[in-house]
Amino acid sequence: MFKRSDQDSRRPVHIVVDGAAVAAREGDTVSAALLASGRDVRRATAVSGAPRLPYCMMGVCFDCLVTIDGVGNRQGCLVPVAEGMQIEIQKGKREIGR
Amino acid sequence: MNGTPKRDNYDVVVIGAGPAGLAAAATVAEAGLSTLLLDENAGAGGQVWRAITSTPVTERDRLGADYWAGANLVEAVRSSGAEIIQRATVWSLDRNLEVGVSVGGASSFVKARRAILATGALERPFPIPGWTLPGVMTAGAAQTMLKSSGLVPDGRTVIAGQGPLLWLLAAQILRLGGRIDRILDTTERRNYFAALPHAFAFATSPYFAKGLALMREVRAKVPVVTGVSELAAAGDGQLATVTYKAGSRRETIPAELLLLHQGVVPNVNLAMAAAIEHRWDDVQLCWSPVLDHDGNTSVDGIAIAGDGAGIGGAESAIVRGRIAARAAVEALAPASAAKLAPMATYRASLAKAERGRAFLDTLFRPARQFRIPSGDTIVCRCEEVTAKDILDAVAIGATGPNQLKAYRRSGMGPCQGRLCGLTVTELMAQARGKTPQEIGYYRLRAPVKPITLAELAAVPKTESDVQAVVRG
Amino acid sequence: MSKEYDVAVVGGGLLGSAIAWGLGRLGKKVVVLDEGDIAKRASRANFALVWVQSKGLGMPAYTGWTMRASESWSKLAAELKDQTGLDVALQQNGGFHLTLGEDEFEQRAQLVTRMHNQVGAADYKMEMLSASEVRKMLPLIGPEVSGGSFCPLDGHVNSLRTFRAFHTGLKLFGVDYLPERPVSAIFRSGGEFRLSTPQGEIRAGKVVLSAGNANQSLAPMVGLSAPMGPTRGQIVVTERTMPFLPHPLTTIRQTDEGTVMIGDSKEDQLDDRTLNHSVSAVMADRAQRMFPHLARLNVVRTWSGIRVMPQDGFPIYDQSESAPGAFVTCCHSGVTLASNHAFEIARMVAQGALEPELVGAFSARRFDANHAATGSGYY
Numbered sequence: 001m002f003k004r005s006d007q008d009s010r011r012p013v014h015i016v017v018d019g020a021a022v023a024a025r026e027g028d029t030v031s032a033a034l035l036a037s038g039r040d041v042r043r044a045t046a047v048s049g050a051p052r053l054p055y056c057m058m059g060v061c062f063d064c065l066v067t068i069d070g071v072g073n074r075q076g077c078l079v080p081v082a083e084g085m086q087i088e089i090q091k092g093k094r095e096i097g098r
Numbered sequence: 099m100n101g102t103p104k105r106d107n108y109d110v111v112v113i114g115a116g117p118a119g120l121a122a123a124a125t126v127a128e129a130g131l132s133t134l135l136l137d138e139n140a141g142a143g144g145q146v147w148r149a150i151t152s153t154p155v156t157e158r159d160r161l162g163a164d165y166w167a168g169a170n171l172v173e174a175v176r177s178s179g180a181e182i183i184q185r186a187t188v189w190s191l192d193r194n195l196e197v198g199v200s201v202g203g204a205s206s207f208v209k210a211r212r213a214i215l216a217t218g219a220l221e222r223p224f225p226i227p228g229w230t231l232p233g234v235m236t237a238g239a240a241q242t243m244l245k246s247s248g249l250v251p252d253g254r255t256v257i258a259g260q261g262p263l264l265w266l267l268a269a270q271i272l273r274l275g276g277r278i279d280r281i282l283d284t285t286e287r288r289n290y291f292a293a294l295p296h297a298f299a300f301a302t303s304p305y306f307a308k309g310l311a312l313m314r315e316v317r318a319k320v321p322v323v324t325g326v327s328e329l330a331a332a333g334d335g336q337l338a339t340v341t342y343k344a345g346s347r348r349e350t351i352p353a354e355l356l357l358l359h360q361g362v363v364p365n366v367n368l369a370m371a372a373a374i375e376h377r378w379d380d381v382q383l384c385w386s387p388v389l390d391h392d393g394n395t396s397v398d399g400i401a402i403a404g405d406g407a408g409i410g411g412a413e414s415a416i417v418r419g420r421i422a423a424r425a426a427v428e429a430l431a432p433a434s435a436a437k438l439a440p441m442a443t444y445r446a447s448l449a450k451a452e453r454g455r456a457f458l459d460t461l462f463r464p465a466r467q468f469r470i471p472s473g474d475t476i477v478c479r480c481e482e483v484t485a486k487d488i489l490d491a492v493a494i495g496a497t498g499p500n501q502l503k504a505y506r507r508s509g510m511g512p513c514q515g516r517l518c519g520l521t522v523t524e525l526m527a528q529a530r531g532k533t534p535q536e537i538g539y540y541r542l543r544a545p546v547k548p549i550t551l552a553e554l555a556a557v558p559k560t561e562s563d564v565q566a567v568v569r570g
Numbered sequence: 571m572s573k574e575y576d577v578a579v580v581g582g583g584l585l586g587s588a589i590a591w592g593l594g595r596l597g598k599k600v601v602v603l604d605e606g607d608i609a610k611r612a613s614r615a616n617f618a619l620v621w622v623q624s625k626g627l628g629m630p631a632y633t634g635w636t637m638r639a640s641e642s643w644s645k646l647a648a649e650l651k652d653q654t655g656l657d658v659a660l661q662q663n664g665g666f667h668l669t670l671g672e673d674e675f676e677q678r679a680q681l682v683t684r685m686h687n688q689v690g691a692a693d694y695k696m697e698m699l700s701a702s703e704v705r706k707m708l709p710l711i712g713p714e715v716s717g718g719s720f721c722p723l724d725g726h727v728n729s730l731r732t733f734r735a736f737h738t739g740l741k742l743f744g745v746d747y748l749p750e751r752p753v754s755a756i757f758r759s760g761g762e763f764r765l766s767t768p769q770g771e772i773r774a775g776k777v778v779l780s781a782g783n784a785n786q787s788l789a790p791m792v793g794l795s796a797p798m799g800p801t802r803g804q805i806v807v808t809e810r811t812m813p814f815l816p817h818p819l820t821t822i823r824q825t826d827e828g829t830v831m832i833g834d835s836k837e838d839q840l841d842d843r844t845l846n847h848s849v850s851a852v853m854a855d856r857a858q859r860m861f862p863h864l865a866r867l868n869v870v871r872t873w874s875g876i877r878v879m880p881q882d883g884f885p886i887y888d889q890s891e892s893a894p895g896a897f898v899t900c901c902h903s904g905v906t907l908a909s910n911h912a913f914e915i916a917r918m919v920a921q922g923a924l925e926p927e928l929v930g931a932f933s934a935r936r937f938d939a940n941h942a943a944t945g946s947g948y949y
Contacts, residue, residue, distance in 0.1 A: 001233065001355050005248035005274045008154040025247065027152045029140070032247040042232045042335070046810040046828060047482045047511075051335045053232035055479070055517075057239035058145060059138055059547075060220050060365075062480060062512040063230075073512075073548075073809055073868055077242075078185070080140050093828050096710075096814040097863035190847060198847065207847075373843055494737040495582070495747040498607025504614040505734040507827075512809060512870050538607055544845055548868035551808060551832075555858050555865070557851035566835040567852040568674070 002035050015085040017041070022087075030076035030087060031057060031064040046093040066090055072098045102201050103208045104181060108134045110426050111197050111210035112180075113188050113368065116144020117412045118404025119216030120171045121419030122426075126214075127178035129427045129434040134208060135175065136186040136199055138547075142172050144218055145238060146412045149246035160273045161245065162266070164308075164412070171416070190544035191215075191372040193397050198544065198557075205553045212399050212426040215369055216419060219362035219405035222384070222464065223521050224259065225471040227330040229358065230479055233337025237359035241267045250276025253354035256340045258282035258329055261462045262305065264359045265312040272319055280351065281316070282326040282342050284360065286465045296457035303454030304413075327467065331356050360464040364406045367514060370542040372397055378535040381459050382409055383469065384520060385539055391445075392425035393418055401425065409459075413451035420444050470524050477525065478518040480511020485525060492529045499523060499540045512548055515540045575601045575746075577919060578765055578774035580753050580788060583613035584729070584904040585878075585911055586780030587736040592916020594743025595649075601772055602740065603765060606750040610842060612782060612904065615875025617805060617833045618729035618825070619818060620662060620906050623696045623721035624681060629884050630691035631931035636903070637692050638928075639910040640723050646909040647727070650735040653742055658732045659826035665724025667820040668704065668715050668860050675716040682719050696721040710814060712862040718819075726818040728826055729905045736912075748772075753781070756791040758893045763792075776895040778919055782878040785886075785900045793892030795934045796900050799881040802837040804874045806850050806857075808867040815861070822857055822864075830867065832857045842874045877902055887915060887932045889924050897924070898934070 010025040017039060024033035031054045034041040042051040043065060054064035057077045064076040069086050072094035076087075112123040115137035127133040143150040147168030155161055175182065183201060190198030195210040221236045228234065237257060243249040250271050255278050257268055268278055293300075300306055316322070328343035331353075341350040363384035366376060375396035376385040386408040393401040401422040404415035421444045428435045471477060471485045483506050488496075491505040499515075499522050502508055508522060509515035515522075519540055527537045545554075579590040582604030593600045622640050626633030640662070647660040669675040679698045685691065700717045707720075740747050751767035756777060758764075763777040779788045785796040810828030824830050835849045850872050858865040878900055880886045885901030897919055901907055918924045 001251065001253050002243060002249040003252035003276075005155060005244075005250060007156055007160070007274070008248035009156075010154050025154070027140075027149070027154070028247050032243050032249060035243065036247065036249055045482065047480075050230065050482065051232050052230060054235065055230075055239060056221065056236050057242040058220065060513060060516045065512075071866060078138065078140075093810045093812050094867075095812045097866065190845075192844065491734075494734070494741050495604070495749050496607075497749045500607045500614070501749075504611075504730050505737070507730070510871065512868070514870070541608065541843075543871070543873055544847070545869055545872065548809065548870050550865065551806075551854045551858055551867050551869055552865035554806065554847070554851055554869050555855035557847050557854075559848040559851045559855070563846070563848045563852045566837050566846075566849050567856065569836065 004036060013081045013083050015081050015087055017087045018089055024081040028081045030066060030068060030079045030081055030085070033081050034066070034076065034087065041089055043089055044091040049092055067098065070098060101183065102204065102206050103134055103183065103199065105132065105208070107209040108132045109430050110212045110214060111136065111208060112214045112216060113197070114144065114216035114218055114404070115142040115182070116216060116218045116404060116415065117146060117168065117171065118218070118415040118419035119144070119214070120175045121416040122214045122216060122403055122423040123180045124171065124175040124178045125420050125423035125438065126426055127175070127180035129431060129437055131427060131430055133180040135180050135182045136188055137184050138187050140184055142175070142182065142184065143168055145242070147172070148242055153245050154248040155245065155274065161270060187547045188368060189547050189549050191368055193373060195399050200549050200553060203550065203553065205549060205557060210399070211430055212401070214422045214426065215400065215402045215406055216404045217365045217368050217406045219409060220365045220516060221359060222361050222363045223517050224358040224360050224468060225475055225477055225521050226468065227475050228332050228337070230476050231331050231333050231337045232335070233333065233354055234331050234356045234358065237264055237267045237357045240357050241270065244270055244274065248274070250274045251355050252277050254279050254352055255355040255357065256280050256282060256351065256353045257357045258284060258326065258340070258342070259359040260285040260464070261359055261361045262309060262458065263362070265309065265316055267357070268316040268320065269312045272316065278320045279353070281320055281322045282329065283322055283324045284326045284329065284465060284468060285324070285462065287325055289461050289463055293457050293461040296460055300454040300457035305454045305458065327465070329468070360468055361462055362405060362409055363520060364408060365516070366406070367516060367542055367546045369395065369402060369406065370539065371544050371546045372400060374400060376539070378533065379408065383463065393422035394425065410452055410455060414448060417444055417448040417451055421448065469521065470528055471521065477521045478508035478511065480513050481507040483508040488522060488525055489529055492526060497530070498526060498538045502526065503540065509540045514542065514546065574762070575599050575772070575774040577776045577778060578603060578763060578772055579778045579780055580765070581780035581782060582747060582749065583611055583780065583782060584733055584736070584908055585899060585901065586778070587733065587740060588908045588911035589778055589780060589899065589916050589919065590745050591736045591739050591743065592912040593920060594740060594745040596916060596920045598920055601746040601748060601774060603751045603753055603767060603772060604747065604749045605752050610782065610876045612875055612878050613733050614730065615803070615805070615873060616729050616905055617831060618726050618823065618905055619665070619820070620660065620725045620727050621665065621903065622694050622723040623665065623667065623719060624685060626691055627681070627685055627688065629931065630688055632884050633691040633694070635885070635910065635929070636906060637694055637723065639907045642909040642913055643727070646912055650732070650739060654735045654738040656731055656735040656738065658735055659728040660725065661727070662723065662725030663817060664720060664722040665726070665818045665820070666704065666708065666718045666720050668711070668718035670714050670856060670859055671716055678719050694721055694723050707817060708815070710861050710863055712859055714859045724818065726823050727905060732905070732908065753788065756788065758792065758896070763896065776919060776922070777897070779898040780900070782900065783876065785898055789898045792896035793890040794888055794896060794898045795937065796886050796898050797881040797934070797937050798879060798900065800840060800879050801877050802839050802842065802874050803834040803877055804845060804849055804853065804872060805834050806832040806853055806869055807871045808864070809870050811867060814863065821853070822860060830864065840876055842876050845872055845874055878904065881937065885932045886934045887924055887929045888934045895922065
């Protein structure tokens with residue numbers, strides 16, 4: 001869906017998405033890194049389980065909700081990636097305590 | 099740049115570090131007032147100058163001169179003495195000018211003598227069938243990825259809608275080697291005639307030459323269909339096709355990515371939660387705060403500048419930021435106001451920056467069918483409420499958005515109405531034969547962005563607060 | 571407006587719509603006059619409990635009335651489902667009031683004892699449970715929970731869906747719901763009532779005042795009184811989460827949609843446009859001490875609402891002597907009592923007289939005597 005510009009010379013940042021290693025770049029938000037990864041990163045909504053991907057990428061729509069380092073329902077478009085960050089694609093409602 | 103506010107109170111708290119907020123913060127701080135600038139993003143710049151200090155797109159002509167114009171202002175605010183906190187989410191503001199801000203998972207309250215809201219704009223909802231499918235995004239979303247991560251579309255990509263941003267985005271994608279298969283222009287043909295009276299002002303505005311050049315650049319590389327009057331996205335759990343109608347021609351084309359855009363509207367959530375009076379704007383088709391010439395709102399001490407005060411674009415936002423800032427300086431430290439440019443100079447700049455706006459507003463007034471959906475089209479993305487659900491609620495007596503919430507939960511999800519509010523107001527107005535002003539809007543309250551329960555629990559409390567809750 | 575109605579119900583909240591629904595169900599020709607989108611509406615600010623425990627201290631009749639409502643709620647839910655297809659998610663498997671620390675436990679235990687010792691009150695099996703007993707039923711409680719009271723009759727419901735079901739049902743029964751018509755005056759002439767609204771006069775054979783705290787000013791127009799003492803309450807709501815709470819609490823419940831509602835304060839301040847964050851903070855803090863897992867959930871909304879509250883906390887159901895056919899109804903706990911309003915009060919209004927054996931204790935004449943009780947109409 002998206003590819004990286006050949007001008008992009010930023011340092012790689014390694015994150016883990018549902019157990020798989022993904023190379024992001026320094027300054028990527030989690031959502032940008034997920035969309036750039038080429039993986040199926042669709043979440044399922046808490047209401048009907050419908051599949052969604054980020055819509056606005058600016059903190060408004062909450063369609064980028066994702067579990068980051070064990071904490072559910074984070075807005076992936078507002079959180080920069082960090083080395084070793086653990087990402088889980090969220091399916092349905094968040095679990096309590098996560 | 100990160101971390102909690104250093105003080106409990108400031109002369110001026112500016113919320114939002116886009117063009118208006120940066121200009122306002124730099125101006126008040128340079129005049130010697132204690133200034134706190136709070137911004138939700140990782141870096142300053144707002145949407146228009148997003149990632150200006152970190153973008154991987156280093157060849158300047160790719161993003162254009164208007165983008166790089168923001169660098170000076172970011173530099174100015176950094177050297178102004180203003181305290182700047184990025185990744186700060188303001189979740190509460192009240193008439194006592196107490197600002198509730200969450201940074202790194204912890205909340206604190208700061209008290210302002212004046213607050214300047216520069217919360218900018220968000221893209222107008224574009225509720226077509228299938229707009230919730232994965233693969234449908236806003237044009238602004240694609241531009242955000244392009245600016246901050248150098249990401250461009252590389253599958254079958256359709257851009258649909260209207261407005262200056264759409265052409266700028268298309269040009270930027272093409273310059274960076276991205277793919278666009280088709281542009282579907284939804285501008286209504288009759289708008290061209292309606293906009294004619296404003297054409298002279300526009301032709302002599304800075305928008306004119308830039309706009310023409312961008313359109314020429316894009317049209318040379320991408321097929322553009324004009325007069326698009328119907329639009330639908332479809333696919334099984336993922337966007338597969340886009341269907342449109344232009345004139346009498348209907349066509350379905352395969353697509354992996356659909357980028358939608360039909361203008362931007364003020365981001366009113368924080369201002370409304372602060373009980374600032376808003377009115378329906380019949381030209382821009384959105385809620386705008388009621389303001390005086392200096393940007394002052396109906397709540398003493400709170401001003402709004404930039405697109406959050408009514409859409410005017412980046413140039414206008416800068417000037418409106420300076421005007422609100424100067425007014426704050428005049429109120430708090432009159433002696434220092436002499437250091438600043440006279441108000442008359444700002445007002446002249448504003449008139450110049452707003453030249454051509456009426457033309458754009460008229461030409462790019464979004465068509466009714468793209469603002470007011472019907473049938474199974476989702477209106478509230480969070481709670482998955484359709485247009486039909488809303489009409490059913492009207493049929494059993496819902497008079498406005500707040501009764502509707504009670505019946506259907508629209509606007510009760512995490513986005514708090516940002517992506518359904520305008521649609522709900524206009525849809526109910528149409529169904530009830532009322533004006534949007536008569537229908538009204540969701541009653542908004544803090545937290546305007548979610549905070550954790552632990553964060554709320556950590557807010558300082560008194561014995562009388564405890565007494566108000568604990569009962570045998 | 572020339573149409574005549576058997577009954578005009580003033581107020582389209584949970585109370586008014588329950589009575590109107592009940593009247594429509596009995597085939598009466600009914601009109602509901604309501605305010606518009608912005609109004610003080612307890613119907614959309616409530617906590618949605620169908621609650622029995624500790625109701626009626628100081629007025630045994632209220633205990634019985636509440637138990638009757640609790641027992642007939644399932645019938646109401648079933649009828650609404652049949653008529654409208656809407657499942658109001660009634661759950662009545664018992665509810666808790668949890669305590670933090672020993673002092674709160676002792677205080678609650680004393681209340682339970684006083685309730686049990688009250689002469690004439692029906693027994694609803696409220697009992698104190700130790701922390702370990704509570705933990706068997708609510709495994710996720712935190713270490714600070716000292717125990718609590720449990721009542722097997724308690725439950726909760728989706729009150730917003732109930733509200734919608736009533737209004738959907740009103741339409742199906744042919745009841746006219748007329749919003750944006752606040753009533754400014756009521757006259758009785760020629761054997762009927764004339765109600766003035768900004769959009770014309772409505773005429774009806776009977777009138778039922780169900781306008782919440784506004785009853786205080788409406789009731790005297792028909793020779794009745796409704797002394798009210800409203801308070802403000804705040805509620806905090808989280809995002810949707812997987813089901814974790816099998817029973818509702820007085821202050822925490824998980825809705826069928828998955829959100830967690832955390833209540834609630836009792837404040838003298840009556841401006842429902844403002845919020846007191848430090849009061850919300852107390853509620854949030856107590857909630858996370860009761861269930862530490864809640865701490866990381868996101869709060870998506872908070873609100874304040876104005877309780878409809880008669881001065882002594884108990885319901886007022888009364889009929890006018892000087893203007894026969896005029897009734898006043900006001901109460902807190904409009905969710906709990908909805909079944910009584912839909913079935914019993916509607917029946918009595920249709921018949922033209924309240925039944926003293928059921929609701930005689932709730933006449934506003936009790937306020938005439940100086941010894942009016944103040945009790946626990948509210949839990």
